[in-house]
Amino acid sequence: xxxxxxxxxxxxxxxRKQTSYRKAISRSGLHYLGPPQPSLPPASNGPTKExxxxxxxxxxxxxxxxxxxxxxxSGELCYLGEDTCVQxxxxxxxxxKCAACKIVVHTGCMxxxxxxxxxxxxxxxxxxxxxxxxxxxxxxxxxxxxxxxxCRQCGKSFQQKFFHSKExxxxxxxxxxxxxxxxxxxxxxxxxxxxxxxxxxxGVIVPPSWIIKVRxxxxxxxxxxxxxxxxxxxxRTSKKGLDESKWRPFMxxxxxxxxxxxxxVFVNPKSGGNQGAKVLQMFMWILNPRQVFxxxxxxxxxxxxxxxxxxxxxxxxxxxxxxVGWILSALDELQxxxxxxxxxxxxxxxxxxARTLNWGGGYxxxxxxxxxxxxxxxxxxxxxxxxxxxxKSSAQPEEGTQKLPLNVFNNYFSLGFDAHVxxxxxxxxxxxxxxxxxxxxxxxxxxxxxxxxxxQRSSRDLSKHVxxxxxxxxxxxxxxxxxxxxxxxxxxxRYCAGTMPWGNTGDHRDFEPQRHDDGCIEVIGFTMASLxxxxxxxxxxxxxxxxxxxxxxxxxxxxxxxxxxxRLAPSTLRISLRNQANMVQKSKRRTSVPLLNDPHAVPDxxxxxxxxxxxxxxxxxxxxxxxxxxxxIPVGIVVVRGDCDLETCRLYxxxxxxxxxxxxxxxxxxxYQDESRGVPRTSxxxxxxxxxxxxxxxxxxxxxxxxxxxxxxxxxxxxxxxxVFILDHETPVASQxxxxxxxxxxxxPTASAPLTSDEQAxxxxxxxxxxxxxxQCVDRGVSLLVRDSGGCSALHLAAxxxxxxxxxxxxxxxxxxLLDLTDTERGDTALHKAASGKQHAxxxxxxxxGASLEKTNFQGKTPAEQADGDAELAAYLSSSSASHxxxxxxx
Numbered sequence: 001x002x003x004x005x006x007x008x009x010x011x012x013x014x015x016r017k018q019t020s021y022r023k024a025i026s027r028s029g030l031h032y033l034g035p036p037q038p039s040l041p042p043a044s045n046g047p048t049k050e051x052x053x054x055x056x057x058x059x060x061x062x063x064x065x066x067x068x069x070x071x072x073x074s075g076e077l078c079y080l081g082e083d084t085c086v087q088x089x090x091x092x093x094x095x096x097k098c099a100a101c102k103i104v105v106h107t108g109c110m111x112x113x114x115x116x117x118x119x120x121x122x123x124x125x126x127x128x129x130x131x132x133x134x135x136x137x138x139x140x141x142x143x144x145x146x147x148x149x150x151c152r153q154c155g156k157s158f159q160q161k162f163f164h165s166k167e168x169x170x171x172x173x174x175x176x177x178x179x180x181x182x183x184x185x186x187x188x189x190x191x192x193x194x195x196x197x198x199x200x201x202x203g204v205i206v207p208p209s210w211i212i213k214v215r216x217x218x219x220x221x222x223x224x225x226x227x228x229x230x231x232x233x234x235x236r237t238s239k240k241g242l243d244e245s246k247w248r249p250f251m252x253x254x255x256x257x258x259x260x261x262x263x264x265v266f267v268n269p270k271s272g273g274n275q276g277a278k279v280l281q282m283f284m285w286i287l288n289p290r291q292v293f294x295x296x297x298x299x300x301x302x303x304x305x306x307x308x309x310x311x312x313x314x315x316x317x318x319x320x321x322x323x324v325g326w327i328l329s330a331l332d333e334l335q336x337x338x339x340x341x342x343x344x345x346x347x348x349x350x351x352x353x354a355r356t357l358n359w360g361g362g363y364x365x366x367x368x369x370x371x372x373x374x375x376x377x378x379x380x381x382x383x384x385x386x387x388x389x390x391x392k393s394s395a396q397p398e399e400g401t402q403k404l405p406l407n408v409f410n411n412y413f414s415l416g417f418d419a420h421v422x423x424x425x426x427x428x429x430x431x432x433x434x435x436x437x438x439x440x441x442x443x444x445x446x447x448x449x450x451x452x453x454x455x456q457r458s459s460r461d462l463s464k465h466v467x468x469x470x471x472x473x474x475x476x477x478x479x480x481x482x483x484x485x486x487x488x489x490x491x492x493x494r495y496c497a498g499t500m501p502w503g504n505t506g507d508h509r510d511f512e513p514q515r516h517d518d519g520c521i522e523v524i525g526f527t528m529a530s531l532x533x534x535x536x537x538x539x540x541x542x543x544x545x546x547x548x549x550x551x552x553x554x555x556x557x558x559x560x561x562x563x564x565x566x567r568l569a570p571s572t573l574r575i576s577l578r579n580q581a582n583m584v585q586k587s588k589r590r591t592s593v594p595l596l597n598d599p600h601a602v603p604d605x606x607x608x609x610x611x612x613x614x615x616x617x618x619x620x621x622x623x624x625x626x627x628x629x630x631x632x633i634p635v636g637i638v639v640v641r642g643d644c645d646l647e648t649c650r651l652y653x654x655x656x657x658x659x660x661x662x663x664x665x666x667x668x669x670x671x672y673q674d675e676s677r678g679v680p681r682t683s684x685x686x687x688x689x690x691x692x693x694x695x696x697x698x699x700x701x702x703x704x705x706x707x708x709x710x711x712x713x714x715x716x717x718x719x720x721x722x723x724v725f726i727l728d729h730e731t732p733v734a735s736q737x738x739x740x741x742x743x744x745x746x747x748x749p750t751a752s753a754p755l756t757s758d759e760q761a762x763x764x765x766x767x768x769x770x771x772x773x774x775x776q777c778v779d780r781g782v783s784l785l786v787r788d789s790g791g792c793s794a795l796h797l798a799a800x801x802x803x804x805x806x807x808x809x810x811x812x813x814x815x816x817x818l819l820d821l822t823d824t825e826r827g828d829t830a831l832h833k834a835a836s837g838k839q840h841a842x843x844x845x846x847x848x849x850g851a852s853l854e855k856t857n858f859q860g861k862t863p864a865e866q867a868d869g870d871a872e873l874a875a876y877l878s879s880s881s882a883s884h885x886x887x888x889x890x891x
Contacts, residue, residue: 051096051110054297055123055289059216059249063126064119067289069281071097071104077145077166079103080112099284101142101174121174123290124211124250137207139173139196143182152178153186174285175199204263204372206291206310210254217247248306256311261376264307264340265292266300266327268319271347275363279318279345282368295323300330308336314584316375318345318363321353325410325562328385328581332408343375343584350563352411352494356516357381358586360707361498365622367699378584382517384491385410385579388561391572400556400569408578409562412495415551416462416486417531419558423565460485465555470523470546482541484525489549489575492516496534498709501526503539511545513879519577520545549575586713606642606716609723610635610653612688613695613703618727622702632725635688646694646711646719648820648855653726655817657688658785689730697725712854759786766794766810769803774810784814791824792833800833804841811849819851827858828866835866840873853877 051068055061078085078095087093087106094107101120105113121140147158147170158170158181171187172179176199180187198205254262265283269276283292293303307313317324324344331339346354346362355361386409392402463483468475479487488501493514495501501524502514514522524540534540551573559568611632621627638652694706696719705727706714716724755763762782765773774794778784787793795818798806807830810818820829831851834842843863847853856862864877 054294057250061213061249063122063124066098066120067100067284068096069099071095078106078109080105080109082166084112084116085109086112099281100289101140102285103142122208123288124208124213127212127214137175137196137198137209138193139191140175141171141192142174143168144170144172144179147172147179149179151181151186153180153188201286201369201372203260204287204376206262206288208288210252211290212251212253214247214249214251250306252306252310254310261312261314262291262310263287263314263316263372263375264303265316265318266295266323267292268295268323268347270296271319271323275347276318279347279363279368286369286372295319300327301334304330304334304336308334313340314375315340315342316345317342318347320346320348320350321411321562324353325406325408328410329408331581332579339582341380341582341584343378345371350497352498353492355494355498355709356492357583358710358713360709364705364707366704374586375584377587379587381583381585382580383410383583384517384519384577385581386491386521387576387578388413389574391574400567402569402571404559404561404568405564405566406561409491411492411562412488412490413559413561413575414486414488415466415557415559416484417528418486418496419560419565422560422563423558423567426565462486462557465553465557467552468523469550470544471548473544475523475543478543479525482525483527484541485528486526486531488524488526488540490522490524499534501534501540502542511542517580520547521549521575523549547577551575586710605639606644607637607639608716608720609637610656611723611725612728613725615727615729618703625697625702628703640716642717644716646706646714646716649716649724650711651817651820655785658815658817689728691729693727693729694719695725695727697723755786755788758782762786762794763788763797766797766806767801769801769806771806771809774806778813784810784818791822793818793821795830796823796828796833799830799839799842799846800837802837802839802842804845807842807845811845816850819846819849820855822857829855829863831863832857832866835863835873835877838867838870838873843873843877
């Protein structure tokens with residue numbers, strides 16, 4: 001009897017919990033997606049009001065309006081469900097997706113959505129609200145039929161359906177992104193009304209309570225009578241509000257906090273094809289849509305004025321270098337103090353300013369949540385900006401203009417051959433825009449225009465028609481002597497999609513290393529040959545570093561200002577420093593992945609399995625992490641230092657390829673290891689292509705590519721744990737004798753295997769300077785990658801002893817992996833050894849071959865610091881490191 005009573009009590013308690021849960025869901029507005037409801041009368045086939053696609057900043061703005069974007073996800077079910085959806089039988093009916101809360105609704109069901117009053121997340125608060133409750137942000141709960149990640153309450157993953165499921169599996173918040181199973185045991189009652197913390201990006205999100213919608217001043221007699229009854233203070237406030245000419249519908253009242261760095265995002269959808277539109281939607285999902293602005297809709301100046309009083313404000317410019325310059329010019333006009341620093345998310349091509357500030361050559365598929373972290377953690381640096389003042393000539397020109405497209409530049413100003421090619425491209429695109437609808441066609445046109453201009457030699461006489469005076473020094477005689485066909489006035493190290501025209505300053509003692517914040521501009525001259533050599537690592541003729549330029553042209557010449565070309569009539573230009581802008585430079589970040597249960601512990605050695613994924617499989621399965629893991633092909637195992645960055649890890653993986661195709665003929669310390677992943681897999685000895693990139697496998701929902709130009713900013717532990725995944729962009733070439741089921745090849749950064757007599761002879765010859773014996777050993781098939789018990793290769797030994805002829809021979813015959821290979825005793829590269837021995841000629845050979853100038857040994861010393869005591873050598877290595885960077889284009 002007592003047992004029955006207990007069971008009845010438990011059933012009654014469960015019934016009461018279910019009833020309370022339904023009531024709470026009803027109050028939250030989610031009950032329309034819950035249990036089946038009586039069918040509502042069918043709605044019309046179209047919405048009753050215009051669909052909103054962008055944020056409304058007018059006085060008619062309604063809190064909770066959805067931002068409907070076109071979507072191709074035709075397979076997704078309508079958010080209203082079968083019981084309320086009026087187009088459930090039309091599988092191909094058009095759908096729209098809200099960028100702010102990610103619900104998908106049939107276009108014909110919009111009216112029905114209005115009837116059930118399911119609103120989007122609030123983005124502002126009404127100015128008339130005075131209670132504290134109105135300033136507290138509540139969760140915005142949304143039902144989900146698909147959900148990534150794990151339940152916040154029980155910690156279990158959400159069950160993913162292979163087909164689009166009608167079942168609601170999760171409830172998540174559009175603000176903080178917390179998600180729970182759609183169960184009473186997981187989604188508790190108190191969570192519906194509790195305040196929202198805004199989640200992981202609370203430090204950069206502008207809370208809706210900061211943005212206030214202001215009521216429009218009323219001038220009617222009735223309102224005037226009401227104002228007379230108020231206090232004198234309120235009367236003064238009301239009179240001040242009667243000035244309707246200065247009235248704005250919205251205002252900001254920020255609450256300062258040292259922990260907050262709100263980010264204002266400007267997106268140029270025209271940059272990077274369709275990239276801009278996708279980026280715009282992703283930022284609206286993570287941030288408050290009222291801090292994300294579409295530059296194609298205008299309002300740049302108004303947005304900056306609205307946010308000008310927000311403390312610690314940072315700006316993210318999503319677009320090309322022209323977009324960045326546009327924003328910097330608007331900041332100059334507003335004279336904001338302090339000026340907010342500007343970060344760059346590079347879209348499109350070029351992006352030389354973005355490369356200079358470590359943001360890479362182009363946006364690939366990095367999650368915008370990580371981009372926001374980089375913007376928040378980045379360091380603030382200065383960028384010189386330069387004025388261009390044109391003084392008109394007295395003579396009337398027959399052709400050309402005396403007004404430049406821009407009067408300020410951040411990157412460069414040039415005249416001659418490169419400007420003429422750019423001008424032809426712009427004129428052709430304006431005449432026939434339909435022919436320039438792809439990046440490949442644009443590049444082909446550029447190549448054709450450059451070749452045509454080269455044959456016509458249209459810029460061959462440029463040096464005869466210009467006069468250049470830099471800080472009072474006339475450079476015209478030298479320009480005429482060398483017959484330059486292009487002159488560039490450069491502010492940043494990068495130019496023409498990543499090239500470095502100033503080059504390495506080590507062999508020019510007359511100039512300082514190039515910087516973007518030194519108040520100096522670099523003047524560089526180019527012939528046709530040196531322009532062609534830019535793409536393979538060459539540079540122009542360094543003419544001057546100055547603070548002021550006076551340029552006089554005596555005939556109409558093509559010029560370009562930060563990529564904007566025109567034909568300039570004979571005139572005089574003055575280039576002078578305008579100001580310095582605050583910019584955000586992407587910083588090297590420590591890993592956030594816990595290691596050995598201690599987030600600050602970094603192990604001495606990491607043993608990483610390298611797995612290859614093809615580009616075709618990545619494009620097909622990039623959102624299915626587990627499937628990509630299963631189909632990845634193991635390449636081998638590398639053992640690296642715990643604080644290894646991706647740039648260094650790339651060297652070990654390249655060496656793994658070398659050893660893989662030279663073993664077992666060589667005597668390196670390599671051995672084979674059995675498969676240990678628990679599932680039978682196919683291994684391959686096919687060689688990686690030259691074009692491959694790292695994949696970040698720590699993101700919650702997907703893998704994404706790391707731009708090669710940013711590899712020095714990432715640690716290995718930041719993108720992986722036990723396995724590192726790499727993306728092969730081309731079909732790899734299989735080596736002879738490759739087979740399936742082959743054990744993994746392990747390459748360690750030590751080499752203590754017994755040496756053969758030929759290998760010992762090679763190392764001895766390298767140390768003693770015997771080039772004849774060394775070349776004979778190489779001809780017999782001995783690898784230059786062999787190392788002695790201390791981890792020193794033949795290049796280490798020859799560099800340390802100062803045998804320049806041997807170093808030159810090894811660089812010609814050996815692998816590039818040798819350049820930055822470190823020994824096991826001190827962690828020295830060959831350049832470290834040469835710098836310690838004060839071997840000037842050897843250091844120059846290694847630097848010109850591309851040896852790293854920033855790599856540190858176990859004592860944390862760079863090669864320049866190893867040359868302590870030799871001021872001349874230390875100065876050469878220090879100045880070279882300023883411009884010694886790998887050239888890279890976007891992935």
